[in-house]
Amino acid sequence: MGGMIAYKDDEIFLVRHKPADRNEGNITINIFEDKSKVRVIVELPGVNENDINLELNGDKLFLFANRENIGYRKEIKLPRVCEDMTWKLFDAEILEIMLT
Numbered sequence: 001m002g003g004m005i006a007y008k009d010d011e012i013f014l015v016r017h018k019p020a021d022r023n024e025g026n027i028t029i030n031i032f033e034d035k036s037k038v039r040v041i042v043e044l045p046g047v048n049e050n051d052i053n054l055e056l057n058g059d060k061l062f063l064f065a066n067r068e069n070i071g072y073r074k075e076i077k078l079p080r081v082c083e084d085m086t087w088k089l090f091d092a093e094i095l096e097i098m099l100t
Contacts (some may be wrong), residue, residue, distance in 0.1 A: 027072055033079045040097040044072060049089045054097065056085050061097065 032039040040061065044052070047065045055062040061076040082099035089095050 027074065029074070029076060031076075031079065036100065038078055038080065038082055038099040040076060040078075040095075040099065042074075042095040042097070043093060044089075044095050045093050047072070047089070047095075048092060052087075052089065052095065054085065054087060056082060056099065058082075061085075061099070 028043045030041040032041070042063065044065050046067050048067070051065050051067055053064040055064075059078045059081045061078055061082075063072060063074040063076060065072040078099065084100045085097060087095060087097040
């Protein structure tokens with residue numbers, strides 16, 4: 001799993017492009033980490049809030065989203081173990097997940 005790491009002040013930016021599972025469409029995932037939280041940004045074109053299911057298990061985040069002709073399934077390896085999560089979908093395309 002490759003990625004680019006950049007540093008700005010106390011925040012670490014780990015940017016990764018991860019293709020979705022076979023025949024499930026492509027999604028782009030960006031992971032940002034600082035001392036208190038991990039933020040995951042996922043591009044999910046055309047998906048509604050009701051179509052998204054997220055599961056958190058330690059340092060793994062499982063993403064499931066379905067729309068008419070395509071589904072997304074991803075296991076996202078987080079940079080550290082997280083216990084809590086909140087999320088919001090912007091413009092039916094950009095999913096922001098905050099983990100602590």
